[in-house]
Amino acid sequence: MNNTLLLYSTTDGHTIKIIERMAARLKQQAFDVQMMPIAQATQAQIARADKIVVGASVRYGKHKKEVNQFIDTYIASLNSKPSAFFSVNVVARKAEKNTSETNPYLQKFLSKIEWQPALLGVFGGMLAYPEYGLVDKTMIRLIMKMTDGPTDPDTVIDYTDWEKVDKFADKVAALSL
Known part of the structure; x- marks a missing residue:
């Protein structure tokens, strides 16, 4: 279970820096890590992955449409494997809005998707x-x-x-x- 696919959707590039930090940390723990933009992920790559992590930035209160399209396309795979999702937004600069339970953008996003990631995160952008x-x-x-x-x-x-x-x-x- 060491093949981990790290996917990202970014507006200005900061989510890539977060994914790169995670990749380095996972590689230190002997994980085989593949990183790529969410729009480039293929069915074969998703099938090979033991774990899938998706990171997405928020602009004007929403994640990009490509995130929802990816989830709709790969929902069965996402729900059948260990998976994680994290949101990157500047609202998370506030202590009262920087958890998965308290971040309004993440909560709104989760209410509209069928995917149920095992792990959720929110990071200030x-x-x-x-x-x-x-x-x-x-x-x-x-x-x-x-x-x-x-x-x-x-x-x-x-x-x-x-x-x-x-x-x-x-x-x-x-x-x-």
Whole structure:
């Protein structure tokens, strides 16, 4: 049960960094790890995997449509293997919204899918105003103003608790049917 498929859906690339951290942690524990964008996963790769982990970022309150499409396509495989899902969002910067039970985006997402991952996680994302286009920068600054977050257009903050990511990877390692 050491063949682990790590799939990601990312908006600005931060979810890839989280997946890479998990992959390194799993490789230290002798896991065979394959990482790829969720849209590139094939039926053969899913079938070969002993465990499947999906990580997805949130933008404007939602995960990308490709995440739901993947789940709809591979629901039988996902529910028949040890699996995990984690959400990456800036709302998780707040202590009261950084668990799978308290994160509104994850809860809303779970209520709309049939997949029941054995393990759930939520990680704070990255806020990087200088990297955003004008529309995203403006919209995100407005959202941050409404939620008491940073609005300075030069702000770059990594809200990810990397120790929490390591602990999640350790839980993935321990997953079994």
